[in-house]
Amino acid sequence: MLPLIDYRQAPPLALIGLNRAPVNALGHALRQELQVAVRQACADPAIQAVVIHAPALPFSAGADISEFGHSRFTAQPSLPELLIELAASPKPLIAAINTLALGGGLELALACGYRIAAPNARLGLPEISLGLLPGAGGTQRLPRLIGVEPALALMQSGQPISAARALELGLVDCLASRAETLPDEACAYAHALLARQAAPFPDYPHPDPGQTVSASFFADYLHQHQGSWKGREAPRTLLEAVHTACQQPLAAGLAHEQALFMAAIDSPQSQALRHLFFAEREAGKVPGIEASLPLRPIRQVAVIGAGTMGGGIAMNFANRGLPVVLLEQTREALDRGLAQIRNNYEISARRGKLSAAEVEQRMACLTGSLDYADLAEADLVIEAVFESMAVKRQVFTTLDAVCKPGAILASNTSTLDIDAIAACTQRPQDVLGLHFFSPANVMRLLEVVRGQATAPDVLATALKLGKQLGKLPVVSGVCYGFIGNRMLEPYSREAYHLLLEGASAAQIDRVLTEFGFNMGVLSMYDLVGIDVGYLIRTPMRAILSQDPSYCRLADELYALGRYGQKSGRGTYLYAGRERQDDPEVQALAERLATELGITRREISDQEIHERCLFMLINEGLKILDEGIALRAGDIDLVWTCGYGFPDWRGGPLHYAEQIGLAHVLATLQKYRTQLGDYGALWFQPAALLERLVAAGQTHISR
Ligand code: 3H9
Numbered sequence: 001m002l003p004l005i006d007y008r009q010a011p012p013l014a015l016i017g018l019n020r021a022p023v024n025a026l027g028h029a030l031r032q033e034l035q036v037a038v039r040q041a042c043a044d045p046a047i048q049a050v051v052i053h054a055p056a057l058p059f060s061a062g063a064d065i066s067e068f069g070h071s072r073f074t075a076q077p078s079l080p081e082l083l084i085e086l087a088a089s090p091k092p093l094i095a096a097i098n099t100l101a102l103g104g105g106l107e108l109a110l111a112c113g114y115r116i117a118a119p120n121a122r123l124g125l126p127e128i129s130l131g132l133l134p135g136a137g138g139t140q141r142l143p144r145l146i147g148v149e150p151a152l153a154l155m156q157s158g159q160p161i162s163a164a165r166a167l168e169l170g171l172v173d174c175l176a177s178r179a180e181t182l183p184d185e186a187c188a189y190a191h192a193l194l195a196r197q198a199a200p201f202p203d204y205p206h207p208d209p210g211q212t213v214s215a216s217f218f219a220d221y222l223h224q225h226q227g228s229w230k231g232r233e234a235p236r237t238l239l240e241a242v243h244t245a246c247q248q249p250l251a252a253g254l255a256h257e258q259a260l261f262m263a264a265i266d267s268p269q270s271q272a273l274r275h276l277f278f279a280e281r282e283a284g285k286v287p288g289i290e291a292s293l294p295l296r297p298i299r300q301v302a303v304i305g306a307g308t309m310g311g312g313i314a315m316n317f318a319n320r321g322l323p324v325v326l327l328e329q330t331r332e333a334l335d336r337g338l339a340q341i342r343n344n345y346e347i348s349a350r351r352g353k354l355s356a357a358e359v360e361q362r363m364a365c366l367t368g369s370l371d372y373a374d375l376a377e378a379d380l381v382i383e384a385v386f387e388s389m390a391v392k393r394q395v396f397t398t399l400d401a402v403c404k405p406g407a408i409l410a411s412n413t414s415t416l417d418i419d420a421i422a423a424c425t426q427r428p429q430d431v432l433g434l435h436f437f438s439p440a441n442v443m444r445l446l447e448v449v450r451g452q453a454t455a456p457d458v459l460a461t462a463l464k465l466g467k468q469l470g471k472l473p474v475v476s477g478v479c480y481g482f483i484g485n486r487m488l489e490p491y492s493r494e495a496y497h498l499l500l501e502g503a504s505a506a507q508i509d510r511v512l513t514e515f516g517f518n519m520g521v522l523s524m525y526d527l528v529g530i531d532v533g534y535l536i537r538t539p540m541r542a543i544l545s546q547d548p549s550y551c552r553l554a555d556e557l558y559a560l561g562r563y564g565q566k567s568g569r570g571t572y573l574y575a576g577r578e579r580q581d582d583p584e585v586q587a588l589a590e591r592l593a594t595e596l597g598i599t600r601r602e603i604s605d606q607e608i609h610e611r612c613l614f615m616l617i618n619e620g621l622k623i624l625d626e627g628i629a630l631r632a633g634d635i636d637l638v639w640t641c642g643y644g645f646p647d648w649r650g651g652p653l654h655y656a657e658q659i660g661l662a663h664v665l666a667t668l669q670k671y672r673t674q675l676g677d678y679g680a681l682w683f684q685p686a687a688l689l690e691r692l693v694a695a696g697q698t699h700i701s702r
Helices: 028-043 079-087 104-111 126-130 138-146 148-157 163-169 179-195 217-229 234-247 250-265 268-283 308-319 331-350 356-364 389-402 418-422 456-468 484-501 505-515 521-528 530-544 552-559 583-596 605-625 632-642 652-659 661-674 676-682 687-694
Strands: 005-010 013-018 049-053 093-097 100-102 114-117 122-124 301-304 324-327 366-369 380-383 408-411 431-436 445-449 472-476 572-575 578-581
Touching: 005 028, 013 028, 013 179, 028 049, 028 079, 049 179, 079 104, 079 250, 093 100, 093 104, 093 179, 100 104, 104 122, 104 138, 114 163, 114 179, 122 163, 126 148, 126 234, 126 268, 138 148, 138 234, 138 250, 148 217, 148 234, 217 234, 234 250, 268 472, 268 632, 268 652, 301 308, 308 324, 308 331, 308 356, 308 431, 324 331, 331 356, 331 366, 356 366, 380 389, 389 408, 389 418, 408 456, 418 431, 431 456, 445 456, 445 632, 456 472, 472 632, 484 505, 484 521, 484 530, 484 552, 484 583, 484 605, 484 632, 484 676, 505 521, 505 605, 521 530, 521 572, 530 552, 552 583, 578 583, 605 632, 605 652, 605 661, 605 687, 632 652, 652 661, 661 676, 661 687
Parallel strands: 013 049, 049 093, 093 114, 100 122, 301 324, 301 380, 324 366, 380 408, 408 431, 445 472
Antiparallel strands: 005 013, 431 445, 572 578
């Protein structure tokens, strides 16, 4: 009895169907049963060839990631052991790949002598995105099958390829004509192999894969790519494994690959990336909201405001063929917005990403309007107007009057109170925040802000829609700045204050980029606009007026019209995108420090690191404690996906766990004392942090 295997005999063939929902992850039980099934077929004299397929599920999404770190992962047969046994099978094994073969799933197919794929299948080795390398033969068998360069490209990108591309590369032998006929065509292929007495495992096209590249290939590759890897270890380890494939016989290469894999699986980087993998799957789940809850249909969308943000938001829907009404106040603004959208699409067309016909199809989804009456039929309206409560109130009062009952009314505000906005309407249950990140047609993160009154089906509809748009929706409660911008506030506050205390802008940004951020926070503000920062700080000013030094430097830069890259001057001076330190900003920092009674001193890199990052962590813990974020993983997703926090560090809260919560607390307490009044005001450790440390916890949970 093999509960996870559908074993059928059709002599001279045996069909082994993998049947472990949802994605045939190759966990211990499935590995054991697959081994038993293959042994049974090999021992049966009536069977001459074996088709491995997945009749009702995707072929396989690879090793079972939830087993990593548990004894089940290495329990016999481990995946590498099983695949070595399969590759030595005395009878031909044919993998019939439907839907997807990823990671260990593709390695399973590579351990079969033959492969046929459905035309809509996707194949890939995504281990790198988990901080790993293929560890069940992929790094050794793939270069022998398709050559070093394409094998390395597939593994380093981690992105799946189409079945047609897999055929071109020689990764599969043939394609079925249709997905539905794959099982029959796989059997026909097996019969044809038997008819021509094909070897159980054919010779590799490249038995010595090193011959497919030049002698200097690996050194050149490293030289060319290592800059872009930044702190990541996996790409280098992967390169080493493929290099081994060129130097060692298969068996020795497999052993080396396994050693590298086992080291990678224990690395903090892989743990961090796996944490994000599971956090992403968790993020869509909201306690109390059942998956069966009926959703509101979204067939017609409207976006208010055709500026950069509104236009970008509208593009998301047009890209999926959903009709969008784009509303503006004046003809000029509307024409400008539509022209900008067309321009964006045409840039994609010039880059070969869209055809001319696709550009027109997408533009045809967009209808410009100057009249709120045109929103009457919209199922979802997203407001993306100027970030001012008065303006938003006006918009939502009008929406309440014109929109049909049941329409979802969303605000793209990045900081304002959704409950106050909802209160302008007679239907607060239909209101929520949809905070897109700029550029809205590119950035994956979508904060879905749940108001006090937001109805469960409105929230669930928004989450589903976000996923359909290819976004990563994360639920946030209502507070100033929601999850992301609220945490940005203390993080950037420290950076600007450190400038007053004696650090240079370049030093601060260097510390942050060395940590792994795509860009330092000061460069980031120069990019998004110091004026934008000023604007979103405005509602906080009353609360923060007790500290005269609060973002004083940023405010002065704003007053001087130094808005950042767009005005050629911000915290830095720009010649195009090239930035340089500006002595004027240095002088300004010195003057303000004197005015504010701040003694300038040499600031160490460590202090910059601790003050910026630990304040970020601290705010994250407060947000979690207040229930603004549902879980620590949601906070980590927001910061890795929306703010350039290095994903291989797992996000601010995972990072805090890795360095130790007690260390974070002790450091905050140190600055609380060391920084005098400033420390006493700002460096109050989050109550949750104190509770966790007092209880000896190393893992963050509410
Ligand atoms: C590997 O193979 C190592 C080997 O080289 C060497 C070993 C020695 N394991 O994403 P979804 C679950 S490393 C366990 O929501 P979708 C997932 O958690 C692996 N569970 O659906 C979720 O569970 P739940 C290399 C897995 O349709 C459910 O399936 N492979 C695995 O949007 C549905 O997932 C990868 O990196 C897994 N491997 O996307 C592939 N995969 O319902 C990782 C999925 O309880 N997986 N689950 O929340 C993916 O990329 C996507 O999940 C996939 C489906 C494209 C498959």
